[in-house]
Amino acid sequence: MSSRVGFRFLNNARFTFRNASGPFRRPGGTGFRFQSSDAAAEQQSTFQRMWNSPVGVKTVHFWAPVMKWALVIAGISDFSRPPEKLSLTQNAALMATGAIWTRWCLIIKPRNVLLAAVNFFLGCVGVVQVGRIYSWQRSQSGSDADAIKEIANEAEATAKDVVEKTEAAVKKS
Incomplete structure (x- = not known):
């Protein structure tokens, strides 16, 4: 596979230099122009380009990050709450969701940088x-091992609860 990538690069480079203008121009070569192939896109206003973009205002690629900022703001507002009132499982889920989806947003096509952010x-x-x-649990228990x-134990109890609820839902259907 890697040799194919190198072969494609070599062929593309040869084509570019063969048709280039300036010092790389060969006699009889056509050269190339440095202008956009889509003249209509250049005549559109910024709003029209944003509206018609594949990640524009009328798509889920725009509105998903806008709505998800509410979760970030809610999490930031929880900074003022005492740690004993916070849910470990909820915040661990936010942490895992953020890590997983940040990577995923950079892989999908079209790449959604707003959602990744x-x-x-x-x-x-x-x-x-x-x-x-x-750190609060560690200060309460006195040792890292106890925390x-x-x-x-809290994560295990939560997992067991989820399994029980899932099994009950499957038995109902």
Whole structure:
């Protein structure tokens, strides 16, 4: 596979230099122009280009990050709450969601940088809150081992609860 990529690069480079103008121009070469192939896009206003863009105002690629900023703002407002009132599982979920979706937003086509940015900040808020919860639990228990066991027990209880609810929902259907 890697040899094919190199072969494609070599062929594209040869084509470019073969048709180039200036010092690389060969006799009889056509050269190339440095202008956009879409003249209509140049005549549109900024608003029209944003409206007709594949990640523009009338698409979910724009509105998903706008709505997701509410989660980031809610997480930031929780900075003032005492750590004992915060949910570890909720903030761990925000942290994981932020990390996973930040990467995913940069892979999908069209690449959605706005959604990647909001997910990055969502992950940062989750990291800060989980750190606050962990340090509070550590200060309460007196040792790191006790805090880690307590976090693990809480996560295990939550997982068991989710499994039980899922099994009950499957039995109903």
